[in-house]
Amino acid sequence: MTLPRPRRVALGAGTSQTPEIPLMRLLDIQNLTVSFSQHGGLVQAVRGMTLHIDQGESLGIIGESGSGKSVTCMAALRLLREPPARITADRMVLADVDVLKARGAELAQLRGKAAAMIFQDPMTAFDPSFTIGHQIVETILAHRSARKAEARSEALGLLARVEIKNPAAVLDSYPHQLSGGMLQRAMIAMALSCRPKILFADEPTTALDVTVQAQILQLIKDVQIEFGMGLVMVTHDLGVIAETVDRVLVMYGGRVMEQAPVQDLFDTPAHPYTVALLASIPGRTGGRRRLTEIPGASPNPANPPTGCPFHPRCPVAVARCSQDTPVLRSTAPGRDVACWRAE
Amino acid sequence: MMQTALELRNLSKTYHIRAGGGLFPAVNTLHAVRGVSLILPRNKILGLVGESGSGKSTTGLMALRLLEPTGGQILVGGADITGLDHKALKPFRRKMQVVFQDSYSALDPMMTLAQIVAEPLHIHGLGSAREQTDQALDWLVRVGLDRSYGSRYPHELSGGQRQRVAIARALILRPDVLVADEPTSALDVSVKAQIINLLQDLQAEMGLSILFISHDLSVVRSLTDSVAVMLAGRIVEQAPTEAIFADPQHIYTRSLLDAIPALNPKDRQRRSFISPAQIEAGTPRYSAAALGIPPSDVPGLVQVSPDHLVEAVVTP
Amino acid sequence: MIRYILKRAVSILLTFVTVSVIVFLMMHAVPGGPFDGNDMPVSKEVRDKLMASLGLDKPLYVQYFKYMWGVFHFDFGVPFQSPGETVLQLLARAWPPSLILGGLGVVIGATIGILLGIAAALRRNSWIDYIASTLATLGLTIPVFVISMMLILMFAVFLGWLPAKGWDKPNSWYLPIAAYAMIPMATYARYTRSAMLDVLNKPFVTVLRAKGLSERRIIFQHVLRNAALPMVAVFLPMFIGTATGSIFVEAMFRVPGLGAYFVSSITLRDYPLEMALILMITMMFCLAYLLTDIVYALLNPRIRFGGKS
Numbered sequence A: 001m002t003l004p005r006p007r008r009v010a011l012g013a014g015t016s017q018t019p020e021i022p023l024m025r026l027l028d029i030q031n032l033t034v035s036f037s038q039h040g041g042l043v044q045a046v047r048g049m050t051l052h053i054d055q056g057e058s059l060g061i062i063g064e065s066g067s068g069k070s071v072t073c074m075a076a077l078r079l080l081r082e083p084p085a086r087i088t089a090d091r092m093v094l095a096d097v098d099v100l101k102a103r104g105a106e107l108a109q110l111r112g113k114a115a116a117m118i119f120q121d122p123m124t125a126f127d128p129s130f131t132i133g134h135q136i137v138e139t140i141l142a143h144r145s146a147r148k149a150e151a152r153s154e155a156l157g158l159l160a161r162v163e164i165k166n167p168a169a170v171l172d173s174y175p176h177q178l179s180g181g182m183l184q185r186a187m188i189a190m191a192l193s194c195r196p197k198i199l200f201a202d203e204p205t206t207a208l209d210v211t212v213q214a215q216i217l218q219l220i221k222d223v224q225i226e227f228g229m230g231l232v233m234v235t236h237d238l239g240v241i242a243e244t245v246d247r248v249l250v251m252y253g254g255r256v257m258e259q260a261p262v263q264d265l266f267d268t269p270a271h272p273y274t275v276a277l278l279a280s281i282p283g284r285t286g287g288r289r290r291l292t293e294i295p296g297a298s299p300n301p302a303n304p305p306t307g308c309p310f311h312p313r314c315p316v317a318v319a320r321c322s323q324d325t326p327v328l329r330s331t332a333p334g335r336d337v338a339c340w341r342a343e
Numbered sequence B: 001m002m003q004t005a006l007e008l009r010n011l012s013k014t015y016h017i018r019a020g021g022g023l024f025p026a027v028n029t030l031h032a033v034r035g036v037s038l039i040l041p042r043n044k045i046l047g048l049v050g051e052s053g054s055g056k057s058t059t060g061l062m063a064l065r066l067l068e069p070t071g072g073q074i075l076v077g078g079a080d081i082t083g084l085d086h087k088a089l090k091p092f093r094r095k096m097q098v099v100f101q102d103s104y105s106a107l108d109p110m111m112t113l114a115q116i117v118a119e120p121l122h123i124h125g126l127g128s129a130r131e132q133t134d135q136a137l138d139w140l141v142r143v144g145l146d147r148s149y150g151s152r153y154p155h156e157l158s159g160g161q162r163q164r165v166a167i168a169r170a171l172i173l174r175p176d177v178l179v180a181d182e183p184t185s186a187l188d189v190s191v192k193a194q195i196i197n198l199l200q201d202l203q204a205e206m207g208l209s210i211l212f213i214s215h216d217l218s219v220v221r222s223l224t225d226s227v228a229v230m231l232a233g234r235i236v237e238q239a240p241t242e243a244i245f246a247d248p249q250h251i252y253t254r255s256l257l258d259a260i261p262a263l264n265p266k267d268r269q270r271r272s273f274i275s276p277a278q279i280e281a282g283t284p285r286y287s288a289a290a291l292g293i294p295p296s297d298v299p300g301l302v303q304v305s306p307d308h309l310v311e312a313v314v315t316p
Numbered sequence C: 001m002i003r004y005i006l007k008r009a010v011s012i013l014l015t016f017v018t019v020s021v022i023v024f025l026m027m028h029a030v031p032g033g034p035f036d037g038n039d040m041p042v043s044k045e046v047r048d049k050l051m052a053s054l055g056l057d058k059p060l061y062v063q064y065f066k067y068m069w070g071v072f073h074f075d076f077g078v079p080f081q082s083p084g085e086t087v088l089q090l091l092a093r094a095w096p097p098s099l100i101l102g103g104l105g106v107v108i109g110a111t112i113g114i115l116l117g118i119a120a121a122l123r124r125n126s127w128i129d130y131i132a133s134t135l136a137t138l139g140l141t142i143p144v145f146v147i148s149m150m151l152i153l154m155f156a157v158f159l160g161w162l163p164a165k166g167w168d169k170p171n172s173w174y175l176p177i178a179a180y181a182m183i184p185m186a187t188y189a190r191y192t193r194s195a196m197l198d199v200l201n202k203p204f205v206t207v208l209r210a211k212g213l214s215e216r217r218i219i220f221q222h223v224l225r226n227a228a229l230p231m232v233a234v235f236l237p238m239f240i241g242t243a244t245g246s247i248f249v250e251a252m253f254r255v256p257g258l259g260a261y262f263v264s265s266i267t268l269r270d271y272p273l274e275m276a277l278i279l280m281i282t283m284m285f286c287l288a289y290l291l292t293d294i295v296y297a298l299l300n301p302r303i304r305f306g307g308k309s
């Protein structure tokens, strides 16, 4: 079966920008809390989160499984069902829209176009009853008046750009006919289809082999430069962080532990949790062996510890850590740490 | 002689895909897996890595008879299970468990986590309801979740929490063979280490054999005994783990190892990628004389050193 | 797809034949015969003659093949209880009212039920949700004859708007159809609600929202399409009921339908009619399941194109 390799389409045609234009703030979140009410209890998923992203900037979010990374992204787009979710924030502005006040149509306009999201689990992200092509085309048509055929050929080009080898066949495939990695790439194509100003990428490359992963990361970086997209990259893969982002935010138990430029974070991690996290990266050298884990259990979000959430597992904790919650404070330009022991 | 836990012989899977609509559409044939042979020895961990879409999940599902192979044989502990019907398969099902790549769809949304994890015990009628729940809660703790998670529902979990529930569910029956498809892809490095250590402990403790499908090469390197590399439905290289990482022979294996992201932002680089055509052209060549086998110009798996198989052309 | 349908069709034919054999055997295994009733005592001689004239003295398998031979030529014989017409003529006379009653009842009940179910799922825990679930519970728990009785009391006796019985005037249709519609309405309301909620909780719905699709499009194109799958499985088999009407509703409202014959064909040992009715129901069920399978496959790409189960 041979298929013509479609022409590659440029994503950000005509959006080149000059550096003199002041960078626009794309996302500004202050003191976000998200909790879920749940049979007789309250799960505190995010407890006071502050973050911001400018045009063209890329921010990495790392942290424990269950620390609230996905929930933060979903809250920024108001994608959580409320109730059971309850969202509060001092300020939550996405592309000049107050997300907490926006409703129906205004939110729909924002989603997909101003801000797109790549979801963590590619295999459940597509509607099983429609083809991949249909689902990409409908995204394009939701935000732009174009003819169906145009949208279709655009979708074809996008699939080729995410390194799918036979885009025409994939376009007409149903989700169950594709592998995890193919679905993940299709989702990336779909997220990029409307040239979003900001992209939330929640574990965008977990289902990809490292070669394709490298190509996709390169694509995301290219696209970012092409039209000044802001990027929020959520991942557990510290290699991906090292390769793609400018700034990193470390989360634990629903709170920000540390924020730093990427190089500083790898060179001089300041928070004990970050230190422990970097220490558990499996090595790149040979031999079967046991891996380093952080001793102790993750905090239970339904019943979080008082004080610093990390104190029960922290090797340098003092009495104060279990009583007062450390606030995020600046230790050097661009670096913030929430720890009583950090200098 | 080493005992084998699972053996695949020349396994293949073909899909027929309709192109276009209508009553009599054209049908394309897709060879998702073409002639894969693998041996998973008892008490060993075999890594299966490779190109996305190369047929790893398909192979894993067929190995457990969760998907019907188009051709080939599956042997579990020496017994051929390829043609067995549902009933004859049941005793094998208990000994063989799976962690699916999409852990979400494998978890019934209407059941609590305790029920989900206890279900295999229930299906096989092991223990009283109380004991089942108790064991389930213990397993939640072993995969790093609290007992209090027992009363939660799948949609209330983060990606990594869900993956751990799927792992607990697969291990609760203490199977002989585990097929784990990307079991750690959603876990942070510390929890990942915890799960990997747990798998190693179980392997030592109860002789578990694992077919470990993953894109995470550093995990593969620290966990597995040997590795098979897949490309476009075939195995192109297979060797003990250290040999694969230290001395890769196939151009695709090398391109994989080259693409592992650097762990330091300083080492960022714009990479150049090997195209499929280059891979095609780069098929390794060995001289027949050196290997002591007859020449062949169709690429096939040849043994280039003890235990090291590579898809190659053998020149006269 | 075509192979799939053919395969199903063959298995349905087998079912049909099996059912006919079993029913035939059971019918004759029950002690007694058409002329053993007390209301019409006949001498043994006369009875033997009658039996012989009807072919009932032959071995069972001969009778069976003779009957089935007739069936394949659309000859179902003559009903013992009304020898003036053939079974086919009797069906042609008595079936239409049952079909209309059942058909309209199911269509109306299902439509209302589906709409209620959708509304209830979209506005969970609102007043409409409570009304829908109350109606559904009532419809499924109160027996049909009680519902019929309440309708008659209300609309025929107290209000005097509609006739309490009969089938000849158009306005006599309202009450029996309303009574008949209750069960399908309740069933569909419940199924639709839970099928919708099931789909609404799927992760892909969140993805659709994140793409910026309008809520209307998400519900009517994606959610309903996926919720339709489990609903189809209930929908068509329920239609069968329509073929036979409801014995209770027909009796309560004196509708001259098939209902009464079901009872009489069994009590009077009217073999030809009994056999014809049972074969008819079997056929309807088989057709409904075949249709269900086809529609299900059409809606579900996993079956249409094969794949992981």
Ligand SMILES: Nc1ncnc2c1ncn2[C@@H]1O[C@H](COP(=O)(O)OP(=O)(O)OP(=O)(O)O)[C@@H](O)[C@H]1O
Pocket (backbone or CB within 6 Å): A036, A038, A043, A044, A045, A064, A065, A066, A067, A068, A069, A070, A071, A072, A084, A120, A301, B155, B156, B157, B158, B159, B160, B161, B186, B187, B188
């Ligand atoms: N719908 C929900 N109801 C109740 N609790 C929830 C819900 N969604 C998420 N949570 C909880 O909120 C916490 C944060 O979840 P989140 O998905 O943001 O984690 P995460 O940081 O993305 O983790 P991972 O890396 O494993 O994906 C978790 O403890 C999770 O159990």
Ligand SMILES: Nc1ncnc2c1ncn2[C@@H]1O[C@H](COP(=O)(O)OP(=O)(O)OP(=O)(O)O)[C@@H](O)[C@H]1O
Pocket (backbone or CB within 6 Å): A176, A177, A178, A179, A180, A181, A182, A207, A208, A209, B015, B017, B030, B032, B051, B052, B053, B054, B055, B056, B057, B058, B059, B101, C306, C307, C308
């Ligand atoms: N039901 C199906 N119908 C048609 N094609 C299918 C079906 N299931 C899988 N395929 C195809 O088979 C090939 C192998 O898929 P598989 O899921 O095994 O890949 P994989 O190696 O697990 O990839 P990944 O690493 O991306 O998960 C892919 O090309 C996929 O499109």
Ligand SMILES: [Mg+2]
Pocket (backbone or CB within 6 Å): A069, A070, A071, A120, A202, B158, B159, B160
């Ligand atoms: Mg997450």
Ligand SMILES: [Mg+2]
Pocket (backbone or CB within 6 Å): A179, A180, A181, B056, B057, B058, B101, B181
């Ligand atoms: Mg896979």
